[in-house]
Structures are given as C-alpha cells and as structure tokens.
Amino acid sequence: MYKNEQIFDLTIVGGGPTGLFTAFYGGMRQCKVKIIESLPQLGGQLAALYPEKFIYDIAGYPKVRAKEMISALKEQAFQFNPTVCLEERVQHIKKLDDHFEMITDKGIHFSKAIILTAGVGAFEATRLEHPKAATFEGKNLHYFVDDMNKFANQKVVVIGGGDSAVDWALMLESIAEEVHIIHRRDKFRAHEHSVENLRNSNVNMLTPYEVKDLIGSERIEKLVISNSKTQEEKIIDVDAVIVNFGFKSSLGPIKEWGLEIQKGSIVVNSKMETTIPGIYAAGDITTYPGKVKLIAVGFGEAPTAVNNAKAYIDPEAKLQPGHSSSMNLETANLTTTS
C-alpha cells in the first residue's frame, strides 16, 4: 500500500474518452489532475472492446476509428502532464476537512474534488479458470500486452479466439521464437481477414483445444492442453502465456459510497454534482432526466463538471472559463504546478 501525500485538485476515476477529456479540461483550467484507471491502459471501452470500430458522431470528425480517437484524446490530455495511475481500483472515498481521501486496492490518494467518469464501472480482464492461474499472474501469465518486445525470442502461447488474440499472435510472429494460438473451437471470432492472415502465418494454430494444466513452480514452464472433441492431450513448452478472453465490467464499490444511484447510473444535477458535495460525475455513468449516453454527451458534461469543481475548490475562480481560442495555449507553460 503506497501513500501519495500530495493533494491533487481533481482526481478523475476512469480513463475512458470522457475521463481523458476531463483531464485535458482540468489541465486547461490549471488544476493539478490525476487519473485513476482500473485497466493497464487508458481508453475505456474504445480501447478494450472495439478499437477498430468507426465512430461517426463525434463533432468535427465525419468518422474516426476508436483507437485513433483515444490516441488523439491522450495527446490532448497529456499536454498538461496529468498523473496517471493504471491498474488501480478505487475502493473507498472518505471526506476529510477540505479534501477527500481515496483508498484504492494499491494505495491512498488525496484530492480536493473528484470527478467520476467510470462509464459502466471498472473493467477487468476475464481470467483463465485454473486454480494455479493466479500464482503465475504478473510473472509469465499475461492478460495484456503493452510491449511486444519483451517476448523477443520466447516461446509464446496466446489463448483466445477473438480479434485481440489473433492480432497479438500475428504481431508476435516476427518477434517471438515461436507462437502458438489455442482456441477451444475450430472457428475464430476474429475478422475473416485476420484469420486468413493467421492461416498463412507461421503461428501454430491449436484448435479445438482447452488448457488443462499449468506446470511450473515459479513460472509456467509447460502447458497441458486437451482436444475438446477427442480429449487427446498435448504438452507445450512455454516461456510466456497470454490470455485474451475479453473483459467484464462492474460498478463494484462505487455503489457503496453513498451516492444516489438509479439503474446503475449516478444521479447528477445540471452542474454535474452528485449528492456528495465535491464529487462530480460525467459521461455514461451519469443520469438525469433526458440523459443520452453518448461520447459526444460525455464531452459536453466534462467541462461542466470541471468548471463547477474548480469553483467548488476555489470559490474565487470563475465558473465561466473564457474560450480556449483566447488562451494562447501554444505558448503557455503546459505543466501544472499549482
């Protein structure tokens, strides 16, 4: 458990599109901003569930691929160097005299105001169901691939049949010593084009197979797999195992924080204030009469939440920030020091 004594102005819970735009806007309003995200990556559903899908209803973009939208949002938000804490889930929030204490599964954070942009709740990768799986997690059992190069010259097994599993297997082909992909069915769910590339690659396709056992003490050394139809078993030597079974989301502890919740969403007023002063919300997690759950709407709620939170933190601050076109951000010192 680590403790970061520094008190941030705004802590944003959830690093999806609305969270990233909230971080940008908070930076623009000279707030010291922190983002806490449950996954090892930013981007929310856009990055985790449908990076390749086109989005057509973002103002100014006739169409934009989800992963490109996220990359642009990150670039925009990072201009102000927000602190980003990945793979952390906020468990409890406690109101102290003039700020909040936020306890995550890894540490303690302090913030003058909080903006919840957690969408449908924290995402978590679906785990491999095996009693020994948890002991190898963080060693050579992975649920995410951030840096392909760490698999250089290794024997890698990818498990799963969707787009991410197939894409990772194909990307690893030129880096790893050997790549196997295991799927419990003969049919892959991934795009036909990717599956065709897979068939034409040197990736060893093992279907229909399921993992039966993980052998090794400190790390997984061998995988025992069994054919789903014939029960025939095979043993594969491995250096690394990557599992991609998709994600599950849940609102989890947010329900216990004393906020008013209707049908899994947090009730806010026109200032994006929740029922707890100092805690604001924006994006898909909010509800109010006439609420529409779209990214475009989250982008509108973000400045409302930030400007009202800014006025809450500093009653002298203006609610109306002025227009960004008049702020000369190009020459401003873009690191927040307040």
Next chain:
Amino acid sequence: MAKYTMIDKETCIACGACGAAAPDIYDYDDEGIAFVKLDDNEGVVEVPEMLHEDMIDAFEGCPTDSIKVAEEPFDGDANKFE
C-alpha cells in the same frame, strides 16, 4: 436441452461483441443495442442446437452480462430467471 436467449437492453452497452461471436442469433438496432433476431428479443424461440456454441461464446464474452440464456422461454422478460 432446449435453450432460449434474450438481451437485457437496459444494460447492453452496444459494444458489438455478441454479433461477432454469434451473428446468426444477435443483431443490433439503430442505436447499436443488441437484440435476439430469432424472435425480436422476446426469448421465446428455441435456439437451434447448431448455434449453441456460438451463443455460449457470446454469453461468456458479453462485458456487461447482458446476454441471458435459459432452458425455458423468457416471455419478453430478460430478468425472468434472475
């Protein structure tokens, strides 16, 4: 064993995962929200056995557990067996 399926449209987030896993069972409405195309999301038409594996893939892959599967008809109520 007969299988029926239905989408809880209240919790579906239009991610598109089910249509990729089981395109013969699930489709999307104008807002991208999924529905069972066999019976207009009433959960009353038996899912053909040859599609059971696809359905289970979709069921397990749904990030919000909005896909419901049961051995009896739902009669239009996705939460009938919850």
